[in-house]
């Protein structure tokens with residue numbers, strides 16, 4: 281029997297930072313098996329939203345449920361929850377004095393008691409999944425930007441998390457490497473039975489692999505629907521964002537927070 285409950289459920293969520301409300305009234309359900317693109321201009325609160333999913337930032341109001349449970353407050357329960365969330369951060373976060381294989385092995389060494397030969401085999405499998413088995417003994421400096429991103433992706437997959445979160449996975453990559461990484465995101469999602477949340481302002485590279493898209497701007501969720509619906513939207517705010525125009529309903533120096541509420 282498959283579990284039909286959403287893997288992430290946000291209800292009337294408000295998030296504050298530095299005494300200001302960054303996002304308000306965010307309600308969203310992420311179905312299992314889907315890829316959801318979270319889009320929005322710089323400073324709109326995308327990373328802030330991610331912090332709420334990993335429990336780094338508690339909700340100021342409303343609820344956040346991840347992997348079928350409210351995000352806990354205790355450090356111990358949070359650590360347990362985070363084992364089920366693979367995160368690919370903006371920088372790759374690879375340790376430069378470790379090889380690709382050693383980097384991928386890190387979470388397995390830290391969070392499991394598996395014997396070394398089993399870890400070696402799992403690492404080979406993860407590197408194979410991102411098409412880099414041959415690069416196991418290379419150091420990060422010997423890899424191209426796209427290859428390093430894929431090693432970081434293999435490391436994020438090390439503990440077989442059901443939920444993957446990608447924070448700006450294309451930053452610094454050329455168009456070819458971007459295409460490789462995005463198609464890998466889709467393939468891994470489908471072959472490993474994952475659910476993926478991709479936070480990015482790379483709209484045109486991300487929409488083709490997404491099942492659902494949300495746009496955050498001006499302190500809230502301004503769109504939620506399929507990529508086709510997003511592309512067809514006539515909302516001036518959405519058009520401004522999609523076309524990258526400086527003038528329109530999104531302020532150029534996007535100040536995502538709305539003043540007052542948490543002050």
Ligand SMILES: Nc1ncnc2c1ncn2[C@@H]1O[C@H](COP(=O)(O)OP(=O)(O)OP(=O)(O)O)[C@@H](O)[C@H]1O
Pocket residue numbers: 297298302320321322323324325326327328329481535536537
């Ligand atoms: N630790 C913090 N304290 C106070 N304000 C913060 C903090 N972190 C972020 N902010 C503010 O919250 C807002 C949203 O920032 P956030 O980093 O979530 O946006 P973003 O959409 O991820 O931006 P980018 O695409 O540039 O990474 C911004 O106005 C930012 O200045």
